[in-house]
Amino acid sequence: MDRQPGLSVRLKLTLSYTGFLMVAGTLLLAVVWVFILRHLPAYTSVPGGVLVRSFLLRDFASAAGAVLAFLLVFGLLGGWILAGRMLAPLTRITNATRMAANGSLSHRIRLTGHKDEFRELADAFDMMLAQLEAHVAEQQRFAANASHELRTPLSVSKSLLDVARADPNRATDPLIDRLHAVNTRAIDLTEALLLLSRADRRSFTREHVDLSLMAEEATETLLPLAEKRGVILETDGDIAPTIGSPALLLQLTTNLVQNAIVHNLPEHGNVWVHTSVRPKTVVLTVENTGEQLTPQLVSTLTEPFQRGTERIHTDHAGVGLGLAIVKTITQAHDGTLTLAPRSAGGIRITVELPAMSPYADR
Missing domain, CATH: 1.10.287 (Helix Hairpins)
Structure with missing residues (x-):
């Protein structure tokens, strides 16, 4: 408000x-x-x-x-x-x-001194945070355990389907291909849930990371997808040093670029990836062309399993966790995520992370 x-x-x-x-x-x-x-x-x-x-x-x-x-x-x-x-x-x-x-539930106020109105409020707030943290941790453990349990049967079924597809003596059966696609999608969902749980727990080692290098690697990896869809992919910007997990930040950048490519115009689309540096933060911005989006729809795109059906393509629907993972990784790195519709159509997504101190190596 x-x-x-x-x-x-x-x-x-x-x-x-x-x-x-x-x-x-x-x-x-x-x-x-x-x-x-x-x-x-x-x-x-x-x-x-x-x-x-x-x-x-x-x-x-x-x-x-x-x-x-x-x-x-x-x-x-x-x-x-x-x-x-x-x-x-x-x-x-x-x-x-x-x-x-901002997502930090482990912090406590712990006011000292004799009991008064402020200390009663602080104690009640600490109790609420403890209950929320325990509830969120329980959900994360459930997601992680469920994902781990699903990994083995999904991998086995994938192997069986691969063998069936590779059998030269089998008759052409579209059902096997459909089952293979469903199984692959289930595996992608499982891996996404594991990644989401890992980022939520902040159980990763922090290292020096250059967001501009993450952007270049992500665009090089996804260039064939962009060419297949007729999307022009452009990357530029400054060196953007920060502290975090290289694997998670690469996943964040890859998710953003892939979403920008997939959810684009049917033909002659554009994706712009830009990195910049501010006094205390580094910024990664990903923009794309596409249909006109309302602020109400944009505000829901970071929710899990929200795919934005108005702009889904049937050949690459994803698992609905791409931007949810981006949001979780951003919060785990003490950053901010901003989504805004472009006036000409499409969306602009900005990730702002704390800049690496120039004295970090001294």
Whole structure:
């Protein structure tokens, strides 16, 4: 939800503290002023008493102004410091919430000290994160175990189908070819689920990776597919060093380029792969031509088994996990994934990853 910018809670508390202090100081000075006006006339009978009273009232007024000025500065400074100390736990809770929103469920707030409202909120949030992490881990283990269990029978059936297809004495049977295609698709789905589970668990070794080299390797591998479909594939950009898994980042790039080739115009399509460097991040951008896409459809394309049926080709439907894997790999590398429809048709997909520190080798 987009909101208009407003005053921070810390500033509001500071102004509240200062306002309360100024009101209290003003009331106190007003009481002293009334006391002086009530009792000072009793001394006017003394020679020079009227002059003494005038001096006292003038001195009191200047002193009251100085006291109010001091209270204003003291209230602003003290209120700012006190509000910051009181809101420090809220800042930690907010940071933990943002990390959880980005997919990091292992982080905990763990506020110390005696029990109060902030600590109750932090403890409840930590408990929620622990339950979510356990639930997600259970799902990942199930997907990984199921995929492992499916590997063996699928491999055996594939071998049997390969033997049947290669038998020169067999009669032409389209059923065997269809079974072989279904079996191959099931194996691809199993491998995709294993890759998705591996990236979700972040169980990989981080190394120095150049995204521009990943883009070149992916485009070289998929160039025959692009030529077969009549798609012009262009790659350019800067050296883009980052830290991560070379295998996973290559898979990410390959998935993006393959999707861009497959989901394109029926003929004379284009795919552009570009890498760039920003102050703190490196960027991989993959664009393609194609049909006009709505923002609502684009926002769902990273969901598992979402294929975008409006632009599917029957000869290469995929398993519906390509962009879901891209999203998971991006999150596992602390990056961001952005999908946006192009005004001329097609889609622009941007992956932004943390740039490798220039002092990483020092």
